[in-house]
Amino acid sequence: MVEPEVFLAMGREVLAQQGFSQMLGAELTAFGPGRCELQLVLRDDMKQQNGFAHGGVLSYLADNALTFAGGSALQAPVLTSEFKINYVRPGVGERLIVRAEALALSKTQAVCRCEVFALLAGEEKLCALAQGTIVKQS
Amino acid sequence: MVEPEVFLAMGREVLAQQGFSQMLGAELTAFGPGRCELQLVLRDDMKQQNGFAHGGVLSYLADNALTFAGGSALQAPVLTSEFKINYVRPGVGERLIVRAEALALSKTQAVCRCEVFALLAGEEKLCALAQGTIVKQS
Amino acid sequence: MVEPEVFLAMGREVLAQQGFSQMLGAELTAFGPGRCELQLVLRDDMKQQNGFAHGGVLSYLADNALTFAGGSALQAPVLTSEFKINYVRPGVGERLIVRAEALALSKTQAVCRCEVFALLAGEEKLCALAQGTIVKQS
Amino acid sequence: MVEPEVFLAMGREVLAQQGFSQMLGAELTAFGPGRCELQLVLRDDMKQQNGFAHGGVLSYLADNALTFAGGSALQAPVLTSEFKINYVRPGVGERLIVRAEALALSKTQAVCRCEVFALLAGEEKLCALAQGTIVKQS
Numbered sequence: 001m002v003e004p005e006v007f008l009a010m011g012r013e014v015l016a017q018q019g020f021s022q023m024l025g026a027e028l029t030a031f032g033p034g035r036c037e038l039q040l041v042l043r044d045d046m047k048q049q050n051g052f053a054h055g056g057v058l059s060y061l062a063d064n065a066l067t068f069a070g071g072s073a074l075q076a077p078v079l080t081s082e083f084k085i086n087y088v089r090p091g092v093g094e095r096l097i098v099r100a101e102a103l104a105l106s107k108t109q110a111v112c113r114c115e116v117f118a119l120l121a122g123e124e125k126l127c128a129l130a131q132g133t134i135v136k137q138s
Numbered sequence: 139m140v141e142p143e144v145f146l147a148m149g150r151e152v153l154a155q156q157g158f159s160q161m162l163g164a165e166l167t168a169f170g171p172g173r174c175e176l177q178l179v180l181r182d183d184m185k186q187q188n189g190f191a192h193g194g195v196l197s198y199l200a201d202n203a204l205t206f207a208g209g210s211a212l213q214a215p216v217l218t219s220e221f222k223i224n225y226v227r228p229g230v231g232e233r234l235i236v237r238a239e240a241l242a243l244s245k246t247q248a249v250c251r252c253e254v255f256a257l258l259a260g261e262e263k264l265c266a267l268a269q270g271t272i273v274k275q276s
Numbered sequence: 277m278v279e280p281e282v283f284l285a286m287g288r289e290v291l292a293q294q295g296f297s298q299m300l301g302a303e304l305t306a307f308g309p310g311r312c313e314l315q316l317v318l319r320d321d322m323k324q325q326n327g328f329a330h331g332g333v334l335s336y337l338a339d340n341a342l343t344f345a346g347g348s349a350l351q352a353p354v355l356t357s358e359f360k361i362n363y364v365r366p367g368v369g370e371r372l373i374v375r376a377e378a379l380a381l382s383k384t385q386a387v388c389r390c391e392v393f394a395l396l397a398g399e400e401k402l403c404a405l406a407q408g409t410i411v412k413q414s
Numbered sequence: 415m416v417e418p419e420v421f422l423a424m425g426r427e428v429l430a431q432q433g434f435s436q437m438l439g440a441e442l443t444a445f446g447p448g449r450c451e452l453q454l455v456l457r458d459d460m461k462q463q464n465g466f467a468h469g470g471v472l473s474y475l476a477d478n479a480l481t482f483a484g485g486s487a488l489q490a491p492v493l494t495s496e497f498k499i500n501y502v503r504p505g506v507g508e509r510l511i512v513r514a515e516a517l518a519l520s521k522t523q524a525v526c527r528c529e530v531f532a533l534l535a536g537e538e539k540l541c542a543l544a545q546g547t548i549v550k551q552s
Contacts, residue, residue, distance in 0.1 A: 017187035019192075081224070087220065
């Protein structure tokens with residue numbers, strides 16, 4: 001069994017190799033078999049024309065969190081096959097947080113769900129919900 | 139009726155107000171009622187650990203293209219309600235291109251589809267397909 | 277506030293008016309604001325060529341459960357706008373059970389999730405997961 | 415190469431083995447590599463409380479059409495992994511028709527799309543659009 005801090009360090013190493021995640025300043029704040037939490041500071045260059053987080057930033061967080069949750073559940077190199085996301089509230093706040101979980105695991109894939117929150121004045125508000133499929137690289 | 143070049147100029151004005159789109163260097167290369175094309179140069183800071191376009195960049199393009207197609211079909215300020223995306227090939231190339239179309243229009247919403255392509259050595263390769271709902275702001 | 281048994285009776289009245297639900301023998305076994313449970317006996321005329329529950333039966337259960345959960349959360353006549361479903365295990369058993377919940381509620385819509393289980397020899401097995409949008413009729 | 419009429423006959427044989435499809439009276443009206451058309455007569459026992467086709471009937475058609483399109487593209491026994499469906503108009507008419515197509519094919523999966531129409535007084539009206547993943551049985 002992998003120690004929690006080793007697991008987290010391994011996840012952070014992968015994240016550090018993602019140019020896009022580095023550019024966005026994403027941090028892996030929790031990581032274990034079948035679950036993860038990512039956070040980023042919401043900067044102005046991540047917004048759309050109304051000053052809210054761009055949908056593409058929320059979908060990036062969902063995509064990446066589902067992949068980390070699925071990859072850690074499958075314990076293998078993975079690909080994100082697909083996901084769907086529902087936006088339910090404008091992303092307004094200092095920080096965005098996503099938490100993902102693998103809910104159904106087979107030998108070849110994990111179906112995962114996640115929720116994206118905006119942290120505003122210390123309170124988390126649900127902004128988006130996603131569900132998707134992570135598959136083992138063949 | 140709005141002249142095509144006026145329509146395109148209006149769309150580019152919206153895109154110019156999106157900090158995230160500016161940071162990614164997205165260009166609106168075609169825009170008309172119910173359809174749009176966006177492009178961006180695939181930079182290293184848009185990649186994941188294997189050197190492919192990060193899924194979050196493809197989902198950004200899908201999100202934004204669906205919204206522009208839906209907004210131009212509804213001719214009103216809109217929100218992206220939801221979408222689903224299937225990734226079908228790693229994003230490898232100099233440039234990413236997305237084309238979206240509104241397929242079903244009502245008074246309050248447009249259901250749109252799009253395809254994301256990677257341009258490699260002059261050839262477009264289909265990387266992702268998405269379908270989603272754009273709603274009028276109430 | 278509506279008494280739980282009155283709420284359930286109201287839901288059953290709606291279900292009784294759905295010809296398709298009657299034909300499939302669906303029962304509303306729990307119903308409250310923002311949540312519901314439906315069950316049906318898995319008959320041979322609900323199967324596909326391998327003897328499993330047809331995907332269309334699982335998607336019927338998901339569709340209906342999401343709609344009941346969303347409608348009871350919104351407390352208004354509703355339409356199912358869209359949903360996505362992931363199939364994770366063949367539907368094998370005597371009975372299918374779906375449980376749905378509204379997770380994000382606004383004035384006009386509810387985003388809901390559900391899980392579909394097959395009951396085999398007293399044990400529930402997760403067969404499908406869905407997420408979708410229920411909107412108020414305008 | 416398989417002759418078109420042989421292909422269609424093979425598809426009809428599979429459909430005939432689906433108890434659910436038989437019960438609903440679904441007919442395979444066109445079938446070729448990567449595409450199919452299914453139809454059914456809209457009966458009262460396929461409706462919901464407002465007299466429209468139940469969403470579950472539309473989702474059955476989408477599910478089955480995506481699977482036939484994907485299976486015929488992959489030319490192998492398949493499973494439906496997932497799909498998403500958007501409902502855009504109440505299903506009102508004498509007959510429902512679905513047409514599906516495989517758009518992205520790999521060795522192990524096909525990503526397919528379909529549209530569901532209601533036939534009313536000789537005119538087809540778009541009722542639902544779906545997109546999903548069909549995978550080879552491993």
